[in-house]
Amino acid sequence: MSEGASVYPRISVFLLATNRLLREALGRVLCKRANMVIAGETADCSNIVGAVLQSEADVVLIEGAALPLRNLRFLSSVRSTRPKVQALMVGMDENEAHFHEAVSAGVAGYLLKDASAADVIAAIRAVAQGEAVCPPRLCMALFRMVARQETPVLTFGLKVDSGLTRRERELIPLIARGFTNKEIANHFNLSEQTVKNHVHRMLRKVGASDRLQVVERVQIPGAYAQAD
Structure with a gap:
């Protein structure tokens, strides 16, 4: 037919x-x-x-x-x-x-x-x-x-003297949750290279040897909560 x-x-x-x-x-x-x-x-x-x-x-x-x-x-x-x-x-x-x-x-x-x-x-x-x-x-x-939209986001209390830019500070919660550079790039609609550059500068600014150490050095201990 x-x-x-x-x-x-x-x-x-x-x-x-x-x-x-x-x-x-x-x-x-x-x-x-x-x-x-x-x-x-x-x-x-x-x-x-x-x-x-x-x-x-x-x-x-x-x-x-x-x-x-x-x-x-x-x-x-x-x-x-x-x-x-x-x-x-x-x-x-x-x-x-x-x-x-x-x-x-x-x-x-x-x-x-x-x-x-x-x-x-x-x-x-x-x-x-x-x-x-x-x-x-x-x-x-x-x-x-979809999973990211449904997953509660942790809002971190960050040290004001960390020297990080606003964008770099926005990356901290995602780094703490184990997001890769590619996943962070997708979340913010950035290129993966841009995220790599941000992370590299963050390591240098806070004197950290790895990504998780960045989180440890800029987070106020115990100062986080689940965002609405």
């Missing part, structure tokens, strides 16, 4: 991609599906909210290179008018910080650069039905993100 509207509900898709060839390729793939239509497309994200709303699309398909992740906040503006609009990002890398940022912004689907056309079609259908799409390689990162 041929694929048709009787099998899947009609889905309208808006394409946001700077690469014209990619837009045309995606358009051809989607148009072969009887239940999918291209509601609109653009390479320019300057008026993306108005364009998506005017298109009345069900799903916004976003090429990873087309939009800085910080600009994904446009989704909240779209959903204030059309709350059921879903977003799917394609052509992404395995950077956990980028993945966390996209999920936090409200993206429901996240496909890596090696995704096939069939993967994209399946993901569009899934997010249109209110499901989430996450690459298996990033599932554990998602679980860790």
